[in-house]
Amino acid sequence: MKPKHDWTNQEIEKLKLEFPDRRTDLIASELGLAYHIVANKAYRIGLKKTEAFLHSPECNRLDGIKGASHRFVKGQVPPNKGVTMSDELREKVKHTWFQPGHEPTSTKYDGYERISKDGYREVRVSKGKFVFVHRKNWEQLNGPIPKGMIMKSIDGNPENCDPANWYLIDRAGQLGENSGRNELTDDYIINNLSIKHAELKPVLAEMPELIELSRNQIKLKRTINELTETSKNDR
Numbered sequence: 001m002k003p004k005h006d007w008t009n010q011e012i013e014k015l016k017l018e019f020p021d022r023r024t025d026l027i028a029s030e031l032g033l034a035y036h037i038v039a040n041k042a043y044r045i046g047l048k049k050t051e052a053f054l055h056s057p058e059c060n061r062l063d064g065i066k067g068a069s070h071r072f073v074k075g076q077v078p079p080n081k082g083v084t085m086s087d088e089l090r091e092k093v094k095h096t097w098f099q100p101g102h103e104p105t106s107t108k109y110d111g112y113e114r115i116s117k118d119g120y121r122e123v124r125v126s127k128g129k130f131v132f133v134h135r136k137n138w139e140q141l142n143g144p145i146p147k148g149m150i151m152k153s154i155d156g157n158p159e160n161c162d163p164a165n166w167y168l169i170d171r172a173g174q175l176g177e178n179s180g181r182n183e184l185t186d187d188y189i190i191n192n193l194s195i196k197h198a199e200l201k202p203v204l205a206e207m208p209e210l211i212e213l214s215r216n217q218i219k220l221k222r223t224i225n226e227l228t229e230t231s232k233n234d235r
Helices: 009-021 024-031 035-044 087-096 133-142 171-179 186-193 198-205 208-234
Strands: 113-115 121-126 129-132 149-153 166-170
Touching: 009 024, 009 035, 024 035, 121 133, 129 133, 133 149, 166 171, 186 198, 186 208
Parallel strands: none
Antiparallel strands: 113 121, 121 129, 149 166
């Protein structure tokens, strides 16, 4: 049997013609292929057995009658329910049991690192507990992270866990950075101008003078607000 097979058009046509109404093992034998190669190919090209074949004697599938005498019926009580193991049998098999405190061979150790689904490095600090490496390193240098603050990477690489590569920011500030609000990026300006008319975005993107004018207006407004706030605080 070939471990891998390049299907010819003739073989594919044979599979399409015969697979729905014939046993897969017979088709595989005639083609000189392993069963799983034929079954996988049929699955990939969307072939399925017909209902008529699945209930035919050739299929030899359980139909509710064959083997019924050997199957549990609903509500049947297992014959060994409530039966305790004899001392003799217990002594004979106890060497196969896991002992108290036994750990699987896949159990990790403190200091073991892994990459989270979001791309961050995590390290095991105790059994069943992993923490982010960048957070652990930062707190060792700077102390606990204040409530309401989160960490953000400077270079955008979540695997760079050097404390100098991370800074604290609140969620409102993070939202502003992610949207381009703080830097007044072109995308932010365009979104701001077309907030009620999204269809205008392509047109606005071709108007750099208007974008720059709007950016300067926002800067001026922010400056006025800052000066007003400072004036209030000085009173």
